[in-house]
Amino acid sequence: MKILLIEDEIKLAGYIKLALDQAGYIIDHESDGVLGLQTAMVNQYDLILLDLMLPSQNGLDILTNLRAFDNHVPVMIISALGSTAQVIKSLDAGANDYLKKPFEIEELLARVRVLQRQHTPKNLSKVKVADLEIDLLSRTVKRGDKSISLSNREFLLLEMLMLNPDQVITKVQILDKVWNMSFDPGSNVIEVHLYQVRKKINDGFTHQHIQTVINRGYILKTIN
Incomplete structure (x- = not known):
C-alpha cells in the first residue's frame, strides 16, 4: 500500500512516516499544499493523509481539487481543527475519514487498515x-x-x-x-x-x- 502524507509539522510527519514504514507501507511526504496537490495528481496512491492547515494551499482546497478532477483516492484528514462543523465540511467535500490531533499512532494505523480493507476489492x-x-x-x-x-x-x-x-x-x-x-x-x-x-x-x-x-x-x- 502506497501512502502520501501531506503535513507541514515536520516532527509529527517524521513520527507518522516511521510508524507507517515499520507497519509495512510505502510512504511519500510533502509539507507544502501546492506541492502536495501536484504530487497527488501525477502519482498513484492508495491513501492520502491530509492536514488542513498547510502553507500555499489548505487541505480542504486540495481535497476539493482532487475530487473535481475525478481523483477518488481515499483521503483521511488529520487536523487540529476538530469542531463538528469542520468534520462535516470535510466529509461532505469527499474525505473518507477524519482524525483529530493529537492522536495515538495506534489509532491512525487502525484507521489506515480499515480504509485499506474498505477499498481493496x-x-x-x-x-x-x-x-x-x-x-x-x-x-x-x-x-x-x-x-x-x-x-x-x-x-x-x-x-x-x-x-x-x-x-x-x-x-x-x-x-x-x-x-x-x-x-x-x-x-x-x-x-x-x-x-x-x-x-x-x-x-x-x-x-x-x-x-x-x-x-x-x-x-x-x-x-x-
Whole structure:
C-alpha cells in the first residue's frame, strides 16, 4: 500500500512516516499544499493523509481539487481543527475519514487498515499466480507451503508483477509506481531489488517466475 502524507509539522510527519514504514507501507511526504496537490495528481496512491492547515494551499482546497478532477483516492484528514462543523465540511467535500490531533499512532494505523480493507476489492485481497500467492491486506507472501519475507519495496514490486501476469512491465512503469522516480538509465535500483525478490521466491523451487525481457522490462510468467 502506497501512502502520501501531506503535513507541514515536520516532527509529527517524521513520527507518522516511521510508524507507517515499520507497519509495512510505502510512504511519500510533502509539507507544502501546492506541492502536495501536484504530487497527488501525477502519482498513484492508495491513501492520502491530509492536514488542513498547510502553507500555499489548505487541505480542504486540495481535497476539493482532487475530487473535481475525478481523483477518488481515499483521503483521511488529520487536523487540529476538530469542531463538528469542520468534520462535516470535510466529509461532505469527499474525505473518507477524519482524525483529530493529537492522536495515538495506534489509532491512525487502525484507521489506515480499515480504509485499506474498505477499498481493496474482495476478489483482489489475495492474488495467486500458479504456486505463488500474495495477500494485499496482511502483506504476506507464500509459495506453496513456504512463507516468504519481503521488504516494503520488494513486496510492492512483486505485487505489481503479480497483478499483471504474463505482461511485460517496463522499468519506467516500475520506477513510477514503486519509487516515484523518473527513468534513470544509470540506476540499478530495480535490478538490485529484483535480484532479492527472485532469490527469495525461487529458493528451493525449479520454476523461475520472474523473467527479464531484454530491452523491454520484466514479466511474471504463469508457466514455463
